[in-house]
Amino acid sequence: MKSKIMIYLLLSVAFASCQAKQETFPTKQEVLDKMVLTNQYFMDKWPDTGKSIITNKERPSNIWTRAVYYEGLMALYSVDPDQTYLDYAISWGENHQWGLRDGITTRNADNQCCGQTYIDLYNIEQDSVRLHDIKASIDSMMVTDKIDDWDWIDAIQMAMPVFAQLTELTGDTAYSERAYDMYMDSKVTQGLWNEEDSLWWRDADFLPPYTEPNGEDCYWSRGNGWVVAALVRVIDILPNDPHRDEYQTTLLKMLEALIPLQREDGFWNCSLHDPNHFGGKETSGTSLFVYGMAWAVNQGLVDEATYKPIIQKAWNAMANEAVHENGFLGYLQGTGKEPKDGQPVTYTSVPDFEDYGLGCYLLAGSEVYKMAE
Numbered sequence: 349m350k351s352k353i354m355i356y357l358l359l360s361v362a363f364a365s366c367q368a369k370q371e372t373f374p375t376k377q378e379v380l381d382k383m384v385l386t387n388q389y390f391m392d393k394w395p396d397t398g399k400s401i402i403t404n405k406e407r408p409s410n411i412w413t414r415a416v417y418y419e420g421l422m423a424l425y426s427v428d429p430d431q432t433y434l435d436y437a438i439s440w441g442e443n444h445q446w447g448l449r450d451g452i453t454t455r456n457a458d459n460q461c462c463g464q465t466y467i468d469l470y471n472i473e474q475d476s477v478r479l480h481d482i483k484a485s486i487d488s489m490m491v492t493d494k495i496d497d498w499d500w501i502d503a504i505q506m507a508m509p510v511f512a513q514l515t516e517l518t519g520d521t522a523y524s525e526r527a528y529d530m531y532m533d534s535k536v537t538q539g540l541w542n543e544e545d546s547l548w549w550r551d552a553d554f555l556p557p558y559t560e561p562n563g564e565d566c567y568w569s570r571g572n573g574w575v576v577a578a579l580v581r582v583i584d585i586l587p588n589d590p591h592r593d594e595y596q597t598t599l600l601k602m603l604e605a606l607i608p609l610q611r612e613d614g615f616w617n618c619s620l621h622d623p624n625h626f627g628g629k630e631t632s633g634t635s636l637f638v639y640g641m642a643w644a645v646n647q648g649l650v651d652e653a654t655y656k657p658i659i660q661k662a663w664n665a666m667a668n669e670a671v672h673e674n675g676f677l678g679y680l681q682g683t684g685k686e687p688k689d690g691q692p693v694t695y696t697s698v699p700d701f702e703d704y705g706l707g708c709y710l711l712a713g714s715e716v717y718k719m720a721e
């Protein structure tokens with residue numbers, strides 16, 4: 349009987365401790381500890397930065413999934429400048445000869461995503477080989493008039509920041525103007541933005557009359573998260589861009605629309621307007637929303653009193669419920685384009701690619717860290 353009472357008391361203490369963590373904003377050290385833990389798990393699992401990724405087939409490790417991870421790693425490095433992180437990122441670039449999947453003639457935004465980190469690393473050490481292939485790829489697009497390449501919203505995050513980086517680096521606004529034209533083609537010409545709901549349809553497959561089982565439009569969490577991240581990064585890179593008002597207005601409308609869609613437990617569902625269609629905790633979309641909200645607070649663009657409790661609830665939920673003791677990140681939806689893809693999403697389920705979810709989490713952590721006391 350005593351042993352049962354002792355177990356009950358221990359469980360009560362553990363539950364109370366967990367509740368306390370959920371109800372307070374994390375300290376800088378607590379945020380950093382989670383970022384370091386999850387990142388170390390990944391680096392230990394992938395010591396060879398050039399090793400191919402094998403799922404249903406073999407792919408080089410400079411594809412978009414790994415590139416998003418390195419975006420997150422560079423965000424971690426920005427708040428915790430550990431040489432180990434920098435060396436790991438440089439090793440990745442070197443192992444791929446600073447190249448792009450499918451070469452410099454590719455127009456595919458997924459293939460160009462690695463360029464974000466290549467350019468970041470070039471800005472740290474101006475070795476021309478780091479810049480050559482990604483600039484050549486974008487330049488090959490610039491000599492054409494084609495602007496309809498981004499026909500899925502993920503592409504906005506994968507490539508738009510690269511165009512902004514090249515403008516920042518070279519002073520040539522032709523890059524950022526082309527990015528604006530491509531972005532507006534996705535938003536307006538292709539009609540992927542719904543002004544009424546202030547959210548994006550993932551691609552043309554989800555435009556009306558397509559609906560979720562409950563009759564609502566299909567707004568995929570991570571897809572909208574990609575746009576949030578893209579707008580944050582572009583504004584951050586080019587704060588004085590002439591199109592900043594468009595980007596910032598759209599971002600703030602999205603963030604406001606996301607507030608009532610947050611789950612009671614702090615996460616967001618895969619399907620933003622149909623919580624019963626593969627509903628449940630999901631870390632990647634939640635991370636990207638936290639990234640955008642925390643950045644907007646840090647920039648003084650939104651009311652902190654409104655957004656801080658939302659950010660606190662979401663970050664604490666991920667930190668305490670998704671992060672395993674060894675650093676593995678749970679509740680990550682696998683690759684796909686809609687709520688039903690990449691299922692099941694559970695605490696222990698391993699997605700087909702573990703890298704991009706961690707990248708999203710590290711991006712979020714880098715901005716929550718700046719908010720923390």
